[in-house]
Amino acid sequence: MLDNNNFAFIRQLVEDQAGIAIESDQDQFVACRLLPVAQKHAFDSVDTLIAQLRNRSDRHLIQEVIESLVTHETSFFRDAHYFDELTERILPRLIARRGTERRLSIWCAACSTGQEAYSVAMVLGERFAQQLNGWHIELLATDLSEISLQQARSGRYTDVEVQRGLSPARRAQHFRHDGDGWQIDDRLKRMVRFQQLNLTSVWPPFPEMDLILLRNVLVYMSPATREKILIRMQRVLHPEGRLILGSSESSGIPDARFATVRPETK
Numbered sequence: 412m413l414d415n416n417n418f419a420f421i422r423q424l425v426e427d428q429a430g431i432a433i434e435s436d437q438d439q440f441v442a443c444r445l446l447p448v449a450q451k452h453a454f455d456s457v458d459t460l461i462a463q464l465r466n467r468s469d470r471h472l473i474q475e476v477i478e479s480l481v482t483h484e485t486s487f488f489r490d491a492h493y494f495d496e497l498t499e500r501i502l503p504r505l506i507a508r509r510g511t512e513r514r515l516s517i518w519c520a521a522c523s524t525g526q527e528a529y530s531v532a533m534v535l536g537e538r539f540a541q542q543l544n545g546w547h548i549e550l551l552a553t554d555l556s557e558i559s560l561q562q563a564r565s566g567r568y569t570d571v572e573v574q575r576g577l578s579p580a581r582r583a584q585h586f587r588h589d590g591d592g593w594q595i596d597d598r599l600k601r602m603v604r605f606q607q608l609n610l611t612s613v614w615p616p617f618p619e620m621d622l623i624l625l626r627n628v629l630v631y632m633s634p635a636t637r638e639k640i641l642i643r644m645q646r647v648l649h650p651e652g653r654l655i656l657g658s659s660e661s662s663g664i665p666d667a668r669f670a671t672v673r674p675e676t677k
């Protein structure tokens with residue numbers, strides 16, 4: 412059981428550092444997630460780990476704690492209807508609009524271990540390779556978590572991970588079996604640029620984005636943090652661009668460029 416003051420401290424720390432809102436009844440969850448971190452660093456309890464965090468000087472330990480409390484759940488072609496909508500409607504329209512400049516900028520803004528960004532890369536390669544020949548394509552994928560990004564950059568996935576969302580045909584086309592896992596094709600790896608970015612911190616300058624995927628991250632944040640991030644997204648998004656949220660998320664901001672894709676819109 413976690414001491415009440417320590418639980419309150421962790422809630423505040425995660426809110427301050429990542430914008431993530433931990434509910435008041437999640438003390439058990441926090442204790443379970445922090446136990447392996449405490450054990451790894453040889454603290455005799457989670458409370459001792461938290462005592463160490465209180466002076467906020469150990470940046471690595473704080474980052475490790477944040478990463479342990481954040482949900483990294485993802486899969487290839489997660490919510491398949493999104494990718495149908497992207498392939499059949501959103502990308503063809505964006506590509507038609509950008510035909511003069513011949514450039515397209517796409518940002519997966521909380522990409523976790525990379526499956527979302529690689530799914531977009533697969534769609535671009537499978538369906539639009541000819542049309543986009545000679546174009547400048549920027550496919551940026553960012554996340555708070557360095558551990559997730561390490562896997563994303565490596566392009567290595569387990570049996571279970573490649574079974575989630577990938578058809579056997581796609582797996583055969585884009586992956587090779589390598590030891591006890593699967594290695595994504597170098598061509599796809601070269602298409603995606605992975606970069607660490609905390610959405611609640613200062614952002615580096617970005618090109619105007621045609622498409623932003625901001626899926627399944629705002630749902631963990633407070634309404635005020637969500638709004639701040641979405642207002643910043645509005646500035647980065649091209650006037651005719653499109654921002655896509657997750658299936659359980661809505662922006663609450665009237666902007667025709669923000670869309671929640673639902674199965675019935677197919």
Ligand SMILES: C[S@@+](CC[C@H](N)C(=O)[O-])C[C@H]1O[C@@H](n2cnc3c(N)ncnc32)[C@H](O)[C@@H]1O
Nearest residue numbers: 429483484485521523555556609610626627628
């Ligand atoms: C549930 S995953 C969603 C992954 C992917 N977008 C999808 O829909 O499958 C949420 C991701 O958001 C990241 N995240 C959480 N807070 C963040 C923040 N403040 N800035 C950037 N990424 C954050 C987490 O590290 C995690 O990888």
